[in-house]
Amino acid sequence: MKKVFLTGLACAGSLALASGASALTISDSDSVMDQLTELVNEQLTVDLFDDMGGSRTLTKVTVTLGGSLMSDGDVENVGAGPATFNVSTTGELFQGTPDGAPAALGALDVFPVFGGTVIHDQTYISLTPNSPAAFGPGSVSDDAVFMSTDAGELAQFVGIGTFDYLVNTIIGQSVAGGGGNVNNQIMTTASAVLTVEYEFDEITQPPTTGAVPEPITATLGLMGIGALAATSKRRR
Numbered sequence: 160m161k162k163v164f165l166t167g168l169a170c171a172g173s174l175a176l177a178s179g180a181s182a183l184t185i186s187d188s189d190s191v192m193d194q195l196t197e198l199v200n201e202q203l204t205v206d207l208f209d210d211m212g213g214s215r216t217l218t219k220v221t222v223t224l225g226g227s228l229m230s231d232g233d234v235e236n237v238g239a240g241p242a243t244f245n246v247s248t249t250g251e252l253f254q255g256t257p258d259g260a261p262a263a264l265g266a267l268d269v270f271p272v273f274g275g276t277v278i279h280d281q282t283y284i285s286l287t288p289n290s291p292a293a294f295g296p297g298s299v300s301d302d303a304v305f306m307s308t309d310a311g312e313l314a315q316f317v318g319i320g321t322f323d324y325l326v327n328t329i330i331g332q333s334v335a336g337g338g339g340n341v342n343n344q345i346m347t348t349a350s351a352v353l354t355v356e357y358e359f360d361e362i363t364q365p366p367t368t369g370a371v372p373e374p375i376t377a378t379l380g381l382m383g384i385g386a387l388a389a390t391s392k393r394r395r
Contacts (some may be wrong), residue, residue, distance in 0.1 A: 182218075183361055188354040191326065193229075196347045200255040200325040203353040207318040210359075217313045219306070219358040224351065226252040226269035227300035228328070230279045232345035233291045236337060241285040244336030246294055248347060249275030255325035261315035264324065267303050269351075275331055276301075278347065294345055316357070326351045 189203040208217050228250040236242045253268040254260075270276040279297020286292055307313065316322075330347045 182358065183215075184356060184358050186354060186356040188352060190350070190352040192350045193348045194350070196228075196250075196328045196330045196349050198252075198326055198328040198349050198351070200327060201351065203324045203326060203351065204321050205324070205353055205355045206321050208316050208357045208359070209319055210317055214362050216360045216362065217317055217357055218360055219308045220313055220316050221356040221358075222264060222267065222305040223302055223354045223356075224254075224267050224269055224304075224324070224326075225300070225302035225354075226326075226352075227298060227350045228252065228270070228276075228278045228330070228347060229296060229298040229349075230294070230345055230347045231296035232294045232343060234283065234286075234294050234341060234343040234345070235291045236283075236286040236288050236340065237342050238288055238338055238340035241287055242337045242340065243282075243284050243286070244334060244341055245280070245282045246332070246334050246341070246343060246345075247280040248278040248297070248345060249331040249333075250278050250299070250347065250349070251275050251329040252349060252351065253327055255327045257322075257324060260322045260324050261312070263307060263312040263315055264305055267305050267324075269301050269303050270299075275329070278330075294343065316355070324353050326353075 185208075187206040189205055191198070191201050191203065194201070208220070209215075210217065230248040234246055236244075250270060252270045254264070257264065276299055278299050279295045281294055281297075283292060328349045332343070332345060334341050334343070
């Protein structure tokens with residue numbers, strides 16, 4: 160289930176563009192794909208919002224952390240006779256201590272830190288001894304979304320450079336039944352994608368027009384033209 164964290168969006172529908180501004184969107188992302196767990200402070204890096212010296216105004220930020228976990232392998236009954244048992248894997252994917260990341264992202268976890276999410280669960284009925292059986296593959300994926308138009312939170316994303324987001328996993332395996340005589344060769348991989356999208360107004364300067372001459376300048380110009388005309392007439 161997608162988790163969405165909304166902040167300061169109550170009046171988002173009534174936001175109006177200021178005169179001389181145009182709405183634009185830019186985004187950036189980073190990812191780690193199909194990496195064997197555990198992930199320990201795996202670093203994802205994305206751009207901060209550069210306001211170009213005040214010529215751009217950030218109006219909304221959307222940060223999405225997508226994650227997936229996949230388990231695959233085989234199990235084997237090493238007991239004296241056929242065995243019935245269940246094998247399952249669970250996983251958690253969450254942030255570590257942010258390295259300069261905006262504090263507003265503190266709750267952006269995809270899978271719960273406590274309890275774990277079931278990646279794959281499989282039951283084996285009367286499995287013959289010393290005969291490996293496939294486990295999975297099984298997977299789970301989800302994402303968490305943070306959106307804000309709050310000025311205080313938007314300010315955390317403004318700057319030159321990047322910020323890092325640290326991703327961690329905790330993977331668990333459990334076997335129920337089988338008399339303790341079950342071996343397994345199960346591998347679990349994790350993927351995570353961090354995407355930030357900035358909506359902003361670009362402040363444009365009004366077009367400049369040609370300078371209007373002062374009255375005295377215009378008068379002198381006309382006098383000069385008249386003098387030239389008179390000189391030309393005398394020469395003829």
